[in-house]
Amino acid sequence: MEKENRTELSELGEFGLIKHLTDQILLQNKSSVKGIGDDAAILRAPEGQSIVVSTDLLVEGIHFDLSYVPLQHLGYKSVVVNLSDICAMNAIPQQITVSIAVSNRFSLEAIETLYSGIYRACEFYGVDLVGGDTSSSKSGLMISVTAIGYAPEEKIATRSGARESELLVVSGDLGGAYLGLQVLEREKKVFLETKGVQPELTGYDYVLERQLKPEARKDIVELLAALDVKPTSMIDVSDGLASEILHLAEQSDVGFDLYEEKIPMSPRTAETADEFNIIRTTCALNGGEDYELLFTIRQSDFDKIKGNPNLTVIGHATHSASGCRLITLNGEPIVLRAQGWDSMK
């Protein structure tokens, strides 16, 4: 993968590799008592707080394609998608463990690049890498991340707390990550079909960044705390807005009316959707990986969030018998279906 330096992983061995990758770590959270180097890490939950744990697996060829995903971005993103799950509980992430299985196709320098992205995410989000494992693999790269966070139990938001008439709110804007993927796949195809043609990625910065370097909305968790708003239910948008709304509806036993005109989308995302002849709303509803937070709040909390540019009210909870409906631009209600991100490809 590199032209200049290539150190074989076998030169270090398993113990040597993990030591090499992790011996610069300085723990930054008080809750991280002891990190890598013993049989297990030692953590201490902040006084009176509960622990929140989530884990994800990223497999080469399934979740990422190294022909267009730079390793540093992959490292960053593999941390972010886990931190996003912690944020979706209205909790603050403080630790991660990272295990990788890696074939001999990868050099030490490649794995160092992957870890530089992991460390960049740790630094940005104030999270400590406290454990992990490295292994050989017969084929490709596999990354398993577990994230740990904390919150006072009464502040934790699950998927099941939404009640009728509450407002449905989403952070940021939607659809960009999906269109970033479309751009990358188009350029990969052109590159493979016409040798020597370099990918044309200029002008797509926003959607590419949404795909390659998403962020976990820890800032929204902090914003809601500062505004004294406790979400009654919450989920992160990893599989598309439609799918996540259906999860909240099912687990909270409510319905939702979602207003098409309210769905926030960046002008650059909208332009790219038009260029690809994909209906804009479809990108938001069924495209995934935006990692925004979707949540419900009490109507009485509306004044606290009103006008905040990071938050958009896109609908409200209804009686479960009404089901989940998209109210289209011309006022027609249609039944909301989860299509999911994979099935769009």
Next chain:
Amino acid sequence: MEKENRTELSELGEFGLIKHLTDQILLQNKSSVKGIGDDAAILRAPEGQSIVVSTDLLVEGIHFDLSYVPLQHLGYKSVVVNLSDICAMNAIPQQITVSIAVSNRFSLEAIETLYSGIYRACEFYGVDLVGGDTSSSKSGLMISVTAIGYAPEEKIATRSGARESELLVVSGDLGGAYLGLQVLEREKKVFLETKGVQPELTGYDYVLERQLKPEARKDIVELLAALDVKPTSMIDVSDGLASEILHLAEQSDVGFDLYEEKIPMSPRTAETADEFNIIRTTCALNGGEDYELLFTIRQSDFDKIKGNPNLTVIGHATHSASGCRLITLNGEPIVLRAQGWDSMK
């Protein structure tokens, strides 16, 4: 893998698979507030206790060979090796997360068998499965387990607390798991070379069980608490006694004298070693995967453990300048080296 029923994993999809595998779970620990089904699990550490976290990755073709490891045993063992790390901190495991990546070579029934082993371990050890992820893989099976346990901070035993003149103690007996592997590999070879010849495994039950169904010594953690003995340092024997002693020595800045005559070995392990023409002590020193606990105690605690059939004093800590030495049967000191389990193959 099965002759009768074969349901393709693709029939369920990713969400369907995890739901199918986990919808029977009843949480048994008070510390498990909410398990699978939200963005993250919610846990609550027992009052005043610290959290201990460990993670391991098991990769087909690297850590296990499905031609002789039954899937149920693999599931059990993948949990046990992680619980063992928690026990090695003198803590009690209470939760695990399990992520798997699996190729379409495996049927739903095969994955159910794997999970039946996982659940059996959960039940036996009183541990809750609270999270996980499932993914496709391009080749083979990969299992990532994270274990979480708890202990009062003052009871946690790390690798760095051993002091000169303290006693070195090991639980159970050693070398069996390594010889179990030798038996399995021999029979696999015979089977591949002479078609139709069935493997001859009778008479090797003990060493085979040590290899295929090891146990985490949670009982020893409980025993030490009952005897009011706090290990000053501790590690689990996963890579062979020599390697683990060297870890304790390095991280505690001491040396160790280990007495060959004291190393506990089952007569059945010894017989098998003789049959394979492998020096018995070598199996204990460099064979791995016994998952016994190796720890140091103060001399003043000796009376509390004396005569306990589960515990054997095998040596003592010395000044770091003395290094780590094996005192052989005829009284000669030789320098202890880590050879590790892999390098013996």
